[in-house]
Amino acid sequence: MAKLEAKNIVKYFEHDGQPLKALGGINFTVEDGDFVCLVGPSGCGKSTFLRIAAGLQKPDEGQILLDNRPITKTGPDRIMVFQEGALFPWLKVRDNVEFGLKIAGIPESERHEISDRYLDMMQLTKFANSYTYQLSTGMRQRVAIARALVMDPEILLMDEPFAALDAQTRDLLLVEMQMIWQKTKKTIIFVTHSISESTVLGNKVVVFTHRPSTIKKIVSIDHKRPRLAEDETLIPYQKEISLLLRPEVKAKENSE
């Protein structure tokens, strides 16, 4: 069943006073329970697409449907996880995780019950009363993921959440992310610039062209889980995506 449908999404940027077409008509469908990774040359607008899906930006043309209803504004049914986490430094870890619940007016005891569950899932229980600056970058991204999961969103939108992590921490979180996905059965759209990350996580990898971006191909990866970054069985997929991206990256280099 179609969870999210992108219909001819067009978005312009302002560049040196000139309008620059970043998204040139994006069409694809995300099924309920999909783990979709978006890859493409840098600057192709994949993060912009995610923000449009979150309702944080408006497309210039086209629309995105969530459960057949057009997205008009942002809301907690589509929770975004930001590259740098965007955790609030004035709140303790638990209060960060409970932020959206508090906004929704959920009473304290119930909030604690929910946050306890996700703090435990993300192995953050003993950091519940820490401030975010006391945590490592990896721990902070766990908090960001917990903060998103407590909202029980229809879709999780993740914008390069592991880009700033060291390789070991990232490999660990890649495995955990798959377990979370299997456990919660969430629909996830995950933007990454790492081809290997996309093949480990995604059951679909959506390859964007250079701007004005369209969808070049959607690669399906039906492979056992949990997959590891070093799985050799993923290499053919990585090669395929790499070959798809190469001319796009070249086009990007030539256009600058």
Added chain:
Amino acid sequence: MKIKSLGKKIAFYVGIVLVWQALDVANVWPDNVFPSPYDVAEDLWYGAVDGTLWIGIGTSLWRLAAGFALAVVGGIALGIFMARVQTVNETIGSVVLGLQSIPSVAWAPLAIIWFGLTDAGIIFVTVAGALFAVTINTYTGVKSINPDFIAAAQNMGAKGEQLITKVLIPAAFPYLITGFKQGWAFGWRGVVGAELLFSFLGLGFLLNVGRQLSDVSQVIAMMIVIMVIGIVIDGLIFKRLEDKVMARWGLR
């Protein structure tokens, strides 16, 4: 370390009093121009015993507190409004910069015309002194908020009043403290300056009485009280608040 720095401070102040006493003993200037530390201490003592000092301090502090509280509420509201609404910034924003350059006490004539020689007039001067420092720092603070903080909060459903109280104000708080520190200092100058002109209770009034009676030890005594209150408020309230917030954010 802390004890050592405290020792230095004490030694410094003792040194000042000794030099002061020595100058008095040397009799460079007559006593009615340059009082001895003893004269000043005696003046403070009498003031404390007959209660005029406490009434003066209490009156000035109440005016400061009332004016500062109004300036904080108004300054935060105005600062957020300027930071979030482009038109407000382009119009009111430019005026605020100009208004901030007016010394607090320059509002006193207007206050006297509008409010007469009343508490309200002095509080008006205090608000006028403190308001724009709070406004400008709030504006800068809100403008400096990581846009992802606001996007994340809106994404989680925060809007309107919740966005302001749960995200904009706490996120801008390190800047707000700077605004408070500047604002109260301007406000305090406003209070004392206005009291000099209004001659209506308070420390500035006592200072003026000292001048009218040519009682130089009272003048100096009141100046010392005004300064000490400044040190105490800054050190006890604002420095602590700042340290606490900085520590919490991991900035220190």
